[in-house]
Amino acid sequence: MTQLQDFGFGTQIRKSPYFDATVRWGAQGFSVYNHMHIPRDFGDPVQNFWNLVNDAILCDVAVERQVEVTGPDAAKFVQMLTPRNLSNMAVGQCKYVLITNAHGGILNDPILLRLGENHFWLSLADSDILLWAQGVAVHSGLDVTITEPDVSPLQLQGPKSGEVMRALFGDSIMDLRYYWLREVELDGIPLIVSRTGWSSELGYELYLRDGSRGDSLWERIMAAGLPLGLKPGHTSTIRRIEGGMLSYHADADINTNPYELGLDRLVDLEMDTDFIGKFALQRIRDNGVERKQVGLRLGGAPLDGPNTTFWTISHNGNCVGKVTSAIYSPRLDQNIALAMVSAECCELGLELEVMTQSGAVAATVVERPFYDPKKSLAASALAQTV
Known part of the structure; x- marks a missing residue:
């Protein structure tokens, strides 16, 4: 059995519950995300992919830290971001959002x-939005409190995740x-459950609201899921690239704007409310972009x-961009990549x-x-699990 002390980045990198x-x-194996350990290796990554797309996997994604915004002006403040x-x-709804700076650059792409x-x-990708939000609040004139709560998500993803959820929570969770x-x-463990995830498959996220119960929650889910094919796993690079899902710092960063990524639907320049980056994004929209993301x-x-570095892309001998994420898809039997290239x-x-x-x-x-472009698997009415 692997000894726990074999993994360590020092006390400044937190371990999840x-x-x-x-x-x-x-x-x-582990890497670092939002200053925390995240499991990246449960053996064969290709088998992890097949476990995800054929059955279900449970992933520790406590690194998706939460920024909690409360107070009388909470809604107004979040819209500002x-x-x-x-x-x-x-109330009760989730949305995929972008957080932009004054230049229209993307600071994070969380689930709200x-x-x-x-x-x-705000359920974060890998950047320090707690600090950003607290800094924005200082001179905002808005009555808000911004903290990092004791919340640690798990992802239960794959076509059989609905069956596992039913085993855990009963038929009522199916709607x-x-x-x-x-x-x-x-079993007395406080949770928020959402129909979201980073897999483009049917899936759920279970947000633990008491870090002392992490071990119990993991074991309870695995015990219920094992007879249904559930396996421990890690977020699948293969599946997320197939689904065209962004990885912050790879496919987007502070120098990337929504229009370059084709995410115009996440920008409303016509609403009366101001938000950080509004004027910059208006200029970008009007002037057009010099580069775009492609498959x-x-x-x-x-x-x-x-890939572990950005690969140079050339056309007729000239450098025209870079590959940001690349992988071999065994399902598609081809190498696929997300890239940023000149327009x-x-x-x-x-x-x-x-x-x-x-x-x-x-x-x-x-x-x-590259696969299931309308996300019909993730958005399904659970027909395959009832």
């Missing part, structure tokens, strides 16, 4: 949860809609793992050249997402 459980269940129009967001009229969580949340308890199909031998090189079918760590390979611009 599920850390010991993940090691017991086979975690073999994002260009997405939140005026129709109901509305727990109450004046109670919000939880895509991108909605519910407050529940499991690529790469030639060459199957990649034996994701004149976005035409579908355009032939490019990519310099990988193994040398130059041919690449073709293709549609993205």
Whole structure:
């Protein structure tokens, strides 16, 4: 059995409430995300992918730290942070949002949860939005309190995740809609459950509200799920690239704007409310962008793992962009990638050249997402589980 002390980045990198459980269940490697350990290796990543798309996996994603915004002006403050129009967001609803700075650059792409009229969580990607939000609040003139609560999410993802949820919570959980949340308890463990996740498959996130119960929650879910095919796992790079899902710091960063990513739907420049970056985004929209994200199909031998550096993209001998995320998809039997290229090189079918760590390979611009573009699997009415 792997010893717990084999993994360590120092005391400044926190361990999640599920850390010991993940090691017991086979975690073999960790990386750092939001200043915390995150399991990245449960053995074969290809088998992890098949476990996800055929059955279900349980992932420790406590690194998705929550920024909690409360107070009389909470709704107004949260709208200030994002260009997405939140005026129709109901209590109990979740939304995928972007957080932008004054230049229109993306600081994070969290899931926003509305727990109450004046109670919000931002479930973060990998950047320090707690500090940003607290800094914005200082001179905002708004009456808000911004904290990091004792909340640690798990992801239960895959086509059999609904069956596992039914085993845990009964039939009543089956009517939880895509991108909605519910407050529940499991054996006295306080949770928020949402129909969300980072897999493009049917899935749920279970937000533990008492870190002392992490081990108990993990074991309870695995005990209920094992007879249904549930396996411990980690977020799948293969599946998230197939689904065209962004990884912050790779596919987007502070120098990337929503229009470059084709995320215009998350920007409402016509709403009366001001938000940080509104004027910059108006200029970007009016002037157009110089680069855009595209999907690529790469030639060459199957990649034996994701890229660990940005790969240069050339057209007619000129550098026109970079590959941000690349992987071999065993389901599609091809190398696929997300890339940022100059705006004149976005035409579908355009032939490019990519310099990988193994040398130059041919690449073709293709549609993205690469699989299930309408996210019918994630948004399904659970027909496959009832």
